[in-house]
Amino acid sequence: MLPESKIDSSEYTDLNRVIGWFITLRWIAFLGVVVTLLIVNFLLNYVLPYSILYILTSVLFLINSFFTYYYAVVKQKNLLRKEMSVFFHVQVCTDYLLLFLLIYFTGFLENPFCYYFVFHIMLTSFIFPASVVFIYVTILVVVFIGVAFAEYLQLLPHFALKVARISPGLYEDLVIIRVVGLCSTIIISAYLITSIKNRIVERGKRVEVELNRYKSLDKIKSNFILQVTHELRGPLAALKGYHEMIMKGITGEIPEKTRDTLKKANQRTSNLLTMIDEMIDFAYMRSEEEVEYTKTELNIKEALDYNINQVGAFSRQKGIRFIPSCPRELKIWSNRDLLNIILNNLFTNSIKYSPPDTKVLINAIDNGKEVELTVKDEGYGIEPEELDKVFEEFYRTRKAREVEKDGTGLGLPIVKRAVESLGGKITVYSEINRGTSFHITLPKDK
Amino acid sequence: MAKKKVLIIDDDQDILETTGALLGYEGFEVYSADTVEEGMKMIDEVEPDIILLDIMFPEKKTRGFDAASEIKAKHPHLPILALTAINREYAFDFAKEDIQAEEFINKPVETERLIELINKYV
Numbered sequence: 015m016l017p018e019s020k021i022d023s024s025e026y027t028d029l030n031r032v033i034g035w036f037i038t039l040r041w042i043a044f045l046g047v048v049v050t051l052l053i054v055n056f057l058l059n060y061v062l063p064y065s066i067l068y069i070l071t072s073v074l075f076l077i078n079s080f081f082t083y084y085y086a087v088v089k090q091k092n093l094l095r096k097e098m099s100v101f102f103h104v105q106v107c108t109d110y111l112l113l114f115l116l117i118y119f120t121g122f123l124e125n126p127f128c129y130y131f132v133f134h135i136m137l138t139s140f141i142f143p144a145s146v147v148f149i150y151v152t153i154l155v156v157v158f159i160g161v162a163f164a165e166y167l168q169l170l171p172h173f174a175l176k177v178a179r180i181s182p183g184l185y186e187d188l189v190i191i192r193v194v195g196l197c198s199t200i201i202i203s204a205y206l207i208t209s210i211k212n213r214i215v216e217r218g219k220r221v222e223v224e225l226n227r228y229k230s231l232d233k234i235k236s237n238f239i240l241q242v243t244h245e246l247r248g249p250l251a252a253l254k255g256y257h258e259m260i261m262k263g264i265t266g267e268i269p270e271k272t273r274d275t276l277k278k279a280n281q282r283t284s285n286l287l288t289m290i291d292e293m294i295d296f297a298y299m300r301s302e303e304e305v306e307y308t309k310t311e312l313n314i315k316e317a318l319d320y321n322i323n324q325v326g327a328f329s330r331q332k333g334i335r336f337i338p339s340c341p342r343e344l345k346i347w348s349n350r351d352l353l354n355i356i357l358n359n360l361f362t363n364s365i366k367y368s369p370p371d372t373k374v375l376i377n378a379i380d381n382g383k384e385v386e387l388t389v390k391d392e393g394y395g396i397e398p399e400e401l402d403k404v405f406e407e408f409y410r411t412r413k414a415r416e417v418e419k420d421g422t423g424l425g426l427p428i429v430k431r432a433v434e435s436l437g438g439k440i441t442v443y444s445e446i447n448r449g450t451s452f453h454i455t456l457p458k459d460k
Numbered sequence: 461m462a463k464k465k466v467l468i469i470d471d472d473q474d475i476l477e478t479t480g481a482l483l484g485y486e487g488f489e490v491y492s493a494d495t496v497e498e499g500m501k502m503i504d505e506v507e508p509d510i511i512l513l514d515i516m517f518p519e520k521k522t523r524g525f526d527a528a529s530e531i532k533a534k535h536p537h538l539p540i541l542a543l544t545a546i547n548r549e550y551a552f553d554f555a556k557e558d559i560q561a562e563e564f565i566n567k568p569v570e571t572e573r574l575i576e577l578i579n580k581y582v
Contacts, residue, residue, distance in 0.1 A: 247545035248472060251568035255478025258571060264485050287568070 028217050029098055032141060033085055035209075036105055039137075040078045047071050047116065050194075058190065061176050063119050070119070074112050081105065106138055110154065121175030123162060124188075126195025133206055140210050243294045250287050254280065285420035288362075292424045295355055296407075299431045307349035307435060309460060314344040314378050314385060321357035322376075325365060333371040336361070340378035346385050347460045352432040359425045360389045360452055366418050367450070368393035384438075385458055390451040396444040404442065405430045463489040464582050467508035469499035469527070470543065475567070479512065482571045488578070496527040503535060509582040512574075514543045515559060532560040539581035541565055541574075 051067055054060045084101075085091060093101060110131075117128045131154065139147045164170040175188060257280045259265055261273060268276075315338070322329075322336045329336060346353075364374040372392040379386050396404060400411045408423040415421070429452075433440045438456035466488045470476055476492040484490045491506050493499035503511070513528060528540055542561035563577055 245545075247567060248475075251545065252472060252474035252478060254568040255475065255482065259478055259481050259485075262482070262485060264481050 028213070028220070029102075029141065030092055032213070033093065033098065033101065033105075034091060036137065037078060037081050037085060040074070040081070040105075040109070044071070044074050044078060047074065054191075059177060060191075061174075063173060066119050067116065070112060070115050077108055077112075102141055106134070106142075106150065109134055110150070114157065118161065119173050121173060122165065124175045126192050126199070129195070129199045130202075132199070133202055136203075136206050136210065140213075243290050243297070246290050247287065250283060250290070253283055254287075257283065282420065285418075289420060289422045292422045292428060295428045296422075296424045299428060299435070307352060309347045309349055312346050312348050312350060312353060314346055314387075315340045315342050317350075317353055317357060318376055318378065321354060321361055324354075324358060325361045328362070329365050329374075332365055332368075334365050334368055334374060335372075336374045336376060338376040338378075340376070341380065344378060344380055344385065346456060346458050348436055348456060352436055353456075356429050356432050356454065359429045363425060364389060364391035364393060364450075367391070367414060380458070381455075383458060384455045387454040387456065388451060389454075390449060392449040395446040395448055395450055396442070397446065398444075401442060401444055405440075463487060464510070464578065465489045465491065465506060465508040466510055466512060466578060467499065467502055467506065468492045468512040469496060470494065470512070470514035472514070475514070479574075483574070483578075486571065486575055496530075499527070500530065500534075503531065503538070508538070510578055511538060511540045512543055513540050513561065515561075528559045528561050541577055541581075543567055543569070 048071060051064070051071065054062065055064055085093070089097070113130060113134065117125050117130075120127070122128065135147075135151060135154075138150050142150075161170060165172045175191065177188075257276055260268060261276055261280075318338045318340055322338065361374070368374070368391045374392075375388070375390045377388045377390070394413050394417065396411055396413070403409045404411065404426050406423075407427045410421050410423040430440055433454055433456070436456055438454055441453045442450065443453070444450040466483055468476055468479055468490065470479075470492070471494050473494060476494060480490045480492050491502055491508060493502050499511075499513075502508075511531065513531070515528065528542060531538060531540060540561040542559055542564045543566075544564060545567045562581055565574070565577065
């Protein structure tokens with residue numbers, strides 16, 4: 015299970031970095047504009063409205079200084095999600111506007127640098143969803159066409175890109191500016207596309223790292239639970255050992271009353287042990303949720319007998335008789351542990367929640383693709399309104415709490431998980447004071 | 461008939477005491493060691509018929525795992541019952557191939573079952 019917000023937050027860190035990248039790119043652009051203007055102004059002698067152009071460049075300088083200050087100093091390179099979105103829009107609008115004005119005053123459609131808008135579109139597409147990009151692009155296209163028409167109809171003045179003195183050679187036909195415009199467009203395109211690509215790859219890697227971190231955290235957590243429960247079994251083992259020593263009279267004769275008391279203590283210790291085991295199973299199944307369980311060919315009859323035998327002491331004590339009915343040769347490809355967990359839990363429940371001297375009928379049949387298994391007791395039953403809750407973690411029915419004080423409420427959830435991990439299904443039917451019946455289907459083949 | 465000699469190697473003193481007392485009560489000759497090193501020494505000294513080995517030693521998780529191999533290397537015919545507090549095969553499948561023991565038993569083990577297993581191998 016992966017907390018979504020975490021993946022989000024990595025994307026968020028990404029976007030914060032992108033802001034820094036944008037600001038750096040803008041500084042480079044500023045330098046480019048200054049150098050180009052100086053060259054065009056003093057070396058190539060283009061006739062342009064330089065005062066306006068220098069003012070625009072100064073505005074670019076001031077705005078980016080402000081952005082830099084806001085991003086690095088005020089926000090410490092860490093903007094809130096909402097601020098970030100607003101900041102991106104402010105940046106994009108400013109860039110579009112400034113670039114547009116610079117292009118407009120330097121020949122507009124004549125200017126080969128007007129293709130620099132492509133870079134802005136790339137960057138806009140990188141950070142915004144398609145709908146937002148569409149809006150920006152539409153506005154841009156409308157403005158372009160509008161201004162072109164306005165120039166054509168002489169509603170707006172056209173600032174032509176031309177050289178002051180008519181001199182022979184290269185300068186005349188704007189070759190330099192066109193070559194520089196084309197080459198820089200090619201180079202910048204390559205740079206932008208590759209760095210956007212790298213950023214996407216990097217983002218993917220970060221998400222992967224984060225995923226792995228979560229996976230390993232989950233593993234550590236379940237190892238921890240396994241370790242803890244394991245540590246709990248140790249002392250209980252010793253406790254049971256001491257009980258047994260006293261009961262057997264190894265430590266000296268004990269009065270009958272003490273023996274009874276000790277029996278009770280021992281019973282509670284056993285309950286505690288069962289609960290710990292359930293928690294171990296639960297922790298294990300949670301941790302191994304996506305693991306393929308190794309399957310081997312198992313004989314159902316043997317598995318039933320083994321588990322009936324496992325609960326033998328408990329069932330004899332209550333006079334509960336298990337009556338299995340199963341074809342001797344019925345085999346299944348399954349995981350031994352999970353099958354044992356399923357059977358053991360169901361059998362223990364049948365004993366626990368049945369009155370003394372009753373029967374538990376176990377029926378296993380082969381329906382071709384699946385094995386159908388029914389465990390039916392003559393127990394106290396489950397109230398209809400509680401029936402769909404018995405598979406919920408930690409839920410214990412009223413009757414269960416009444417009959418058996420100790421319990422984790424994890425038994426049936428574990429069974430359900432185990433059945434599902436094996437690709438099967440479990441259903442329950444119950445009638446108050448008539449008994450409960452669990453019906454399980456498990457796939458037979460690999 | 462001579463008493464069967466059982467050596468218990470476990471770092472839990474209480475387990476040594478209780479299992480020792482219970483098996484002693486049932487007529488076994490019980491020796492105990494609370495470290496693997498001591499256990500190795502005692503194998504030479506008392507020549508046990510069977511070993512109960514806790515395979516989860518805290519100082520080094522795998523210590524008990526290695527100990528089984530160590531013992532088997534020197535005494536290939538000495539049966540080992542590996543004791544663990546983890547009671548599910550799944551938690552253990554990974555280790556079973558590496559641990560050379562005749563049986564794996566979960567703590568707490570019923571004394572009757574323990575006797576049954578000892579008698580099976582000795």
